[in-house]
Amino acid sequence: xxxxxxxxxxxxxxxxxxxxxxxxxxxxxxxxxxxxxxxxxxxxxxxxxxxxxxxxxxxxxxxxxxxxxxxxxxxxxxxxxxxxxxxxxxxxxxxxxxxxxxxxxxxxxxxxxxxxxxxxxxxxxxxxxxxxxxxxxxxxxxxxxxxxxxxxxxxxxxxxxxxxxxxxxxxxxxxxxxxxxxxxxxxxxxxxxxxxxxxxxxxxxxxxxxxxxxxxxxxxxxxxxxxxxxxxxxxxxxxxxxxxxxxxxxxxxxxxxxxxxxxxxxxxxxxxxxxxxxxxxxxxxxxxxxxxxxxxxxxxxxxxxxxxxxxxxxxxxxxxxxxxxxxxxxxxxxxxxxxxxxxxxxxxxxxxxxxxxxx
Amino acid sequence: xxxxxxxxxxxxxxxxxxxxxxxxxxxxxxxxxxxxxxxxxxxxxxxxxxxxxxxxxxxxxxxxxxxxxxxxxxxxxxxxxxxxxxxxxxxxxxxxxxxxxxxxxxxxxxxxxxxxxxxxxxxxxxxxxxxxxxxxxxxxxxxxxxxxxxxxxxxxxxxxxxxxxxxxxxxxxxxxxxxxxxxxxxxxxxxxxxxxxxxxxxxxxxxxxxxxxxxxxxxxxxxxxxxxxxxxxxxxxxxxxxxxxxxxxxxxxxxxxxxxxxxxxxxxxxxxxxxxxxxxxxxxxxxxxxxxxx
Numbered sequence: 001x002x003x004x005x006x007x008x009x010x011x012x013x014x015x016x017x018x019x020x021x022x023x024x025x026x027x028x029x030x031x032x033x034x035x036x037x038x039x040x041x042x043x044x045x046x047x048x049x050x051x052x053x054x055x056x057x058x059x060x061x062x063x064x065x066x067x068x069x070x071x072x073x074x075x076x077x078x079x080x081x082x083x084x085x086x087x088x089x090x091x092x093x094x095x096x097x098x099x100x101x102x103x104x105x106x107x108x109x110x111x112x113x114x115x116x117x118x119x120x121x122x123x124x125x126x127x128x129x130x131x132x133x134x135x136x137x138x139x140x141x142x143x144x145x146x147x148x149x150x151x152x153x154x155x156x157x158x159x160x161x162x163x164x165x166x167x168x169x170x171x172x173x174x175x176x177x178x179x180x181x182x183x184x185x186x187x188x189x190x191x192x193x194x195x196x197x198x199x200x201x202x203x204x205x206x207x208x209x210x211x212x213x214x215x216x217x218x219x220x221x222x223x224x225x226x227x228x229x230x231x232x233x234x235x236x237x238x239x240x241x242x243x244x245x246x247x248x249x250x251x252x253x254x255x256x257x258x259x260x261x262x263x264x265x266x267x268x269x270x271x272x273x274x275x276x277x278x279x280x281x282x283x284x285x286x287x288x289x290x291x292x293x294x295x296x297x298x299x300x301x302x303x304x305x306x307x308x309x310x311x312x313x314x315x316x317x318x319x320x321x322x323x324x325x326x327x328x329x330x331x332x333x334x335x336x337x338x339x340x341x342x343x344x345x346x347x348x349x350x351x352x353x354x355x356x357x358x359x
Numbered sequence: 360x361x362x363x364x365x366x367x368x369x370x371x372x373x374x375x376x377x378x379x380x381x382x383x384x385x386x387x388x389x390x391x392x393x394x395x396x397x398x399x400x401x402x403x404x405x406x407x408x409x410x411x412x413x414x415x416x417x418x419x420x421x422x423x424x425x426x427x428x429x430x431x432x433x434x435x436x437x438x439x440x441x442x443x444x445x446x447x448x449x450x451x452x453x454x455x456x457x458x459x460x461x462x463x464x465x466x467x468x469x470x471x472x473x474x475x476x477x478x479x480x481x482x483x484x485x486x487x488x489x490x491x492x493x494x495x496x497x498x499x500x501x502x503x504x505x506x507x508x509x510x511x512x513x514x515x516x517x518x519x520x521x522x523x524x525x526x527x528x529x530x531x532x533x534x535x536x537x538x539x540x541x542x543x544x545x546x547x548x549x550x551x552x553x554x555x556x557x558x559x560x561x562x563x564x565x566x567x568x569x570x571x572x573x574x575x576x577x578x579x580x581x582x583x584x585x586x587x588x589x590x591x592x593x594x595x596x597x598x599x600x601x602x603x604x605x606x607x608x609x610x611x612x613x614x615x616x617x618x619x620x621x622x623x624x625x626x627x628x629x630x631x632x633x634x635x636x637x638x639x640x641x642x643x644x645x646x647x648x649x650x651x652x653x
Contacts, residue, residue, distance in 0.1 A: 053548050074554040086549035090568040099564075103554030165553075 002065045004029045004205040005050055005078075005173050010059030012045055019045040021229035022059070027173060027205045032196075034208040034220035038252065042229040047175055047209045052076045063172060074104065079166035079204075083178040085158050087150040087165070094133060094146040097164045101129045104169070136168045156187050163195075167202065174204045180215055192219055213253055217241060225249050247277065247352035256282040256308060258346070259319050268292045269340060272357050276347040282308065282320040284344035287330065291339030295319060297330045311338070386632070392625035399619035411626030423602055424610040427516055431606060432585040434520040435527065440577055442524065443531025448566075450532070451539045465536070468529040476526060480594040483522050484509070509596055512603040519591050519604055527584060531577050538573030542566065572646065579642045583635060607631060 003026035012020040020042045027033050027050070037043040048054040049061060052073035061069045068076055079100075087096050102111055105125055109115060115122045137143045140160045150158055159179070166174060179195065180188045196219055199206050210216050216223050217237040224234040232252075233245045244250035250258050258279045266273025269280070269292060287309065295311040298318075307329055311319045319338065323329055330336055342357065349355040393411055397404035415421035446468055454461045471479065486492050487508035495505035508518040546565045550556075555564045589608040592598055598605035598613065605613075607627060615624030 048548075051552065053551060072556050073551045074556055078552065080548070080552045082545050082549060084543065084545050086543065086545040088546065088549075088564070088568070090571065100553040103560070103564075108560075 001028065003027055003062070004064060006062040007046070007049060008060045008062060010049055010056045010061065012049060012054060013057045018229055020049065023229075023231055025224060025231060025234075027207055029205055030203050032199050032206040032208065032219060032221045034210060034216035034223045035226055036210055036213055036216040036223055037226035039211055041226045043209050043226045044177060046226065047177055047207065050173070050207065051078050051080050051175055077169070077172045078175060079169070079171035079173070080175045081162045081166045081177065081179055083181060085150075085162040087158060087161055089150050092147050092149055093142060093153070093161050094137075096150065096161055097133045097137060097168050098129050100165060100169050101132060105129060132168055136164045140164045155182060156191070159183070159191065163198070167198070171204060173207060174202075175207045175209070177209050178211070179208070180210070180212065195219060214255070225252060227252065243354070244346060245354050247279070247348040250279050250346050250348070254281055256320055256322060258282070259285060261317070263350075265315065265317065270342060270345060270357065272347060276349060276355050279346035279348065280340045280344060282322045284340050285319065285321040286339050287321050287323070287336050288339060289337060291337035293338040295336055295338055297332050297334045297336060299332055300329060311336070389625045389628050392622055393629045395622045397622040399615075399621045404622065407622070411623045412630070414623060415626055415630060420602065420605070421610070424605045424607050427603075427605055428586060428588070428607045431516055431520050431523065431588055432582060434517065435523040435585040436578065436581050439524045439527030439531055439581055440574070442528045443577065444535050444574075446528060446532045447535030447539060451536060465532070468532050470529065471526045472529040476590040477594050479526070480522070480591050483591075484595050487518060510600050512600055515596055515600065515604045519588070519596070522591050523585060523588060527581055531581060534573055534577050535570065538570045539566070542569045575642065575645055579638060582638055586631070586634060
């Protein structure tokens with residue numbers, strides 16, 4: 001299957017800085033791909049390379065199998081929703097949404113204010129634009145706000161305008177740059193659902209760029225983890241979370257940082273720990289009366305649905321464990337024992353790559 | 360509470376007092392004098408009503424000064440705003456590729472603003488000298504007719520206007536540069552994605568509307584400066600030849616400080632003050648509505 005968009009061996013350098021390092025990435029027709037990484041890892045540059053806002057130093061960008069590396073952003077016909085929304089503040093909501101259609105559908109003289117009076121083709125074209133704008137505005141519940149300026153709207157409304165402006169034409173792909181990072185928790189959850197529904201309804205290939213793993217894991221069909229300019233791992237969310245292919249990905253993915261016991265030290269958990277580093281997610285590190293590791297409770301972070309327990313073993317290693325809802329909580333200073341199921345261990349070799357536990 | 364009040368008074372009081380004593384009071388005196396025939400040093404003055412204003416708007420000389428000022432402004436305001444914008448766009452464009460060159464050029468364009476205009480006027484006088492000036496040398500070298508820049512009645516106002524433009528461009532450039540660097544880069548990205556990929560359409564979609572507040576401010580400041588033109592007139596032409604470069608502030612100076620007609624000079628001041636007030640009011644009204652996009 002030919003991907004809708006493909007980066008092929010793309011490198012982007014800014015002076016001496018390598019922002020994107022030999023990346024090959026496919027965006028397939030109809031899929032929802034998330035590009036996940038910490039800030040400064042090159043994910044935004046990757047998006048800009050896809051969109052045509054940056055030119056690759058090396059490598060190719062393919063659109064439906066055709067090399068578009070040298071083509072302009074608008075000829076690639078991608079839609080992009082910006083983190084800051086980037087709405088035109090001097091235009092009404094209607095004009096903002098109509099902008100991409102006007103720029104590509106009308107010639108320069110047709111864009112002049114009085115053009116509709118003198119030319120019939122202009123009237124027809126404007127009529128079509130009007131139809132499309134109103135349809136997408138209705139879909140995103142903006143129909144009552146069309147004459148407002150962006151400055152008069154709430155953050156959530158502005159975001160819907162940005163979505164509408166991106167969706168109003170039939171794009172070859174739809175890119176979202178950190179779409180949820182400016183929203184509060186409640187609105188975030190609603191918008192997540194809305195974007196998912198939008199993807200299901202339109203069927204365009206979606207590329208979501210985010211630093212928030214919860215967004216990536218919950219919304220995307222596939223997640224690409226980017227670390228230091230490279231794609232460290234790509235796969236379905238469950239695979240990326242449950243079988244991180246490297247120590248770097250393991251430490252990056254997970255709401256709470258994975259505990260990693262260095263080799264030697266790790267042999268208390270499993271005999272393979274003599275030669276391998278062993279990772280255990282805080283969720284999988286069980287506090288109890290029995291267990292191979294002794295530790296002292298240092299402090300507790302109460303977070304409503306869960307409590308993070310910070311522990312220290314006799315060798316001075318800091319460890320984290322999570323307690324859910326009603327589980328009994330130890331007090332700071334308590335001596336506890338820690339254990340983990342073998343299936344919950346993530347072994348890594350000396351190069352940081354995933355290894356297999358000998359059975 | 361009392362202490363707060365005392366502190367507030369102590370902080371704001373002296374400045375407020377100075378403003379009242381040295382600005383509001385003199386302005387009030389000028390407003391009163393404008394309706395009298397007071398001469399500087401005279402023991403008495405008579406109330407003459409609107410006579411001074413009639414003279415300004417009715418006499419040939421008064422109208423001449425007003426019209427000259429308007430012509431001067433009509434040339435200087437658009438030219439120095441547009442040139443300032445063009446220079447700023449150019450320098451902003453090359454800043455990334457050639458930061459050094461851009462910095463040097465910025466300084467060069469800004470020099471006329473920093474320099475004393477009176478001293479610069481002397482330099483311009485030399486440049487525009489009919490027989491010794493560089494300007495006529497170049498014009499002759501190009502095969503054109505040398506001009507009497509400062510003594511030709513039809514030309515002198517435009518010569519002064521050229522100097523006014525030269526002086527204003529640098530200042531306007533700095534303001535426009537600040538305005539340009541405040542534009543969100545993502546707006547240009549959005550415009551690119553939407554299909555405005557080339558200079559002209561990007562300018563109309565993003566740059567020009569985003570510069571709205573800056574442009575308005577630049578126009579107002581330039582207008583106020585143009586209406587106030589004085590130094591070049593006083594040092595280079597004395598309003599001549601035959602009042603061909605007489606402007607409103609120069610007339611005010613001549614009437615008040617050469618002929619000591621304080622009453623008439625006050626009337627000119629009042630008119631001038633009213634014009635500037637109108638301009639400022641216009642700015643506030645426009646700024647609140649149109650250009651801030653709220």
